[in-house]
Amino acid sequence: AQKITQTQPGMFVQEKEAVTLDCTYDTSDQSYGLFWYKQPSSGEMIFLIYQGSYDEQNATEGRYSLNFQKARKSANLVISASQLGDSAMYFCAMRDLRFGNEKLTFGTGTRLTIIP
Amino acid sequence: NAGVTQTPKFRVLKTGQSMTLLCAQDMNHEYMYWYRQDPGMGLRLIHYSVGEGTTAKGEVPDGYNVSRLKKQNFLLGLESAAPSQTSVYFCASSYQGVSYEQYFGPGTRLTVT
Numbered sequence: 001a002q003k004i005t006q007t008q009p010g011m012f013v014q015e016k017e018a019v020t021l022d023c024t025y026d027t028s029d030q031s032y033g034l035f036w037y038k039q040p041s042s043g044e045m046i047f048l049i050y051q052g053s054y055d056e057q058n059a060t061e062g063r064y065s066l067n068f069q070k071a072r073k074s075a076n077l078v079i080s081a082s083q084l085g086d087s088a089m090y091f092c093a094m095r096d097l098r099f100g101n102e103k104l105t106f107g108t109g110t111r112l113t114i115i116p
Numbered sequence: 117n118a119g120v121t122q123t124p125k126f127r128v129l130k131t132g133q134s135m136t137l138l139c140a141q142d143m144n145h146e147y148m149y150w151y152r153q154d155p156g157m158g159l160r161l162i163h164y165s166v167g168e169g170t171t172a173k174g175e176v177p178d179g180y181n182v183s184r185l186k187k188q189n190f191l192l193g194l195e196s197a198a199p200s201q202t203s204v205y206f207c208a209s210s211y212q213g214v215s216y217e218q219y220f221g222p223g224t225r226l227t228v229t
Contacts, residue, residue, distance in 0.1 A: 004158070035217060045159075045206060045220035091158055103174060104149070104218060106158030 002027045004092050004107035012113050013082050020067070021077040021110050023092030029053075032096055034075040035104070036066065039089040048090075051075060079112075087114045118142055120221035122207050128227045129197040137192040137224050139207030145219070146212040148190040149174075150182060152203040153223075159206060165190055166212075197228045 003026040013019045025034065036048040051059045051066045059066045067076040075094075079086055092107045120141045129135055139148065146167050151159040151174075161174030165184040179201060181193045190209075194201060204225050208218040 037220075043204070043223050045208075047217040047219070050217060093158070103161055103164075104159075106160070108156060108158050 002029075002032075002094055002096065002103075002105045004094055004105055006092055006107035006110050008110045009108075010111040010113070012115055015084060015114050015116050016081055019079045019082050019086075019112065021079075021090050021092075021112065023075045023077065023107060025073050025075060025092075025094050027073075027094065027096070029096050032094055034066065034068070035093045035095065036064070036075075036077045037091045037093060037106075039091065039109070041088070045091075049077065082114050084114050084116060087112060120207055120209055120219050122205075122221040122224050124224060125222065126225050128229065129194075130229055131198060133197050134193070134195050135197065135226075136194075137205055137207075137226075139190045139192070139209075139221060140188055141190075141207075141209040141219070142188065143209060143219065144187070145209035146187075147210045147218075148184065149208045149210075149218065150180070150190065150192045151206045151208065152176065152201075153206060154203050162192065162205075197226075199228045202226060202228045 005024045032053045034051045038046045049061045049064045051068045063080045065078045089109045091109045095104045123138045149164040150162040153159050163182040165171050168187040171182045183191045204223045207221040210216045210218040
């Protein structure tokens with residue numbers, strides 16, 4: 001069974017600072033994918049970044065990067081130069097990459113608040 | 117291109133009533149999913165579909181049924197609503213291919229009294 005753990009229920013960060021949101025995962029599978037989603041107060045789920053377990057380089061998407069440490073089973077999200085619009089809930093999720101296993105397992109989320 | 121849409125956006129039911137939530141996507145995605153989100157918890161998968169005419173159980177399927185008669189639509193039914201089904205329901209879809217992200221609808225807030 002897969003499990004995602006996000007140990008930071010809430011974080012407060014000064015605007016323009018970098019922030020790291022922690023995510024650890026547990027799986028016995030060798031092939032899997034890791035995702036981060038953002039959920040603003042309006043409620044929609046917004047995809048941010050993806051990392052495959054066999055990808056050698058850390059994924060980056062604009063101000064978002066994923067610090068992937070496979071041996072430690074961690075997939076932390078790093079947001080550089082935080083902005084007020086980054087205030088939201090952030091969810092880490094993983095997916096078994098075996099064909100036919102379509103379940104996306106989510107963590108409980110981290111509420112990020114950017115302070116002006 | 118509307119993406120993933122859900123109807124209704126809000127609904128209040130009494131215990132024992134039934135209802136159907138409709139999800140529609142216009143991206144020609146093969147895979148579709150229904151999740152529920154409860155306070156303090158991440159999203160949990162209820163049911164999903166890997167193609168027209170197929171459905172499969174997710175993590176929390178009890179009390180729900182689904183149908184995928186058309187590729188673009190995925191229906192979630194509650195036959196006899198219970199207060200424990202008070203939640204926000206999200207529909208999502210994705211391309212076939214497990215590295216693709218899921219695109220989410222705006223959610224339906226359901227309250228069962």
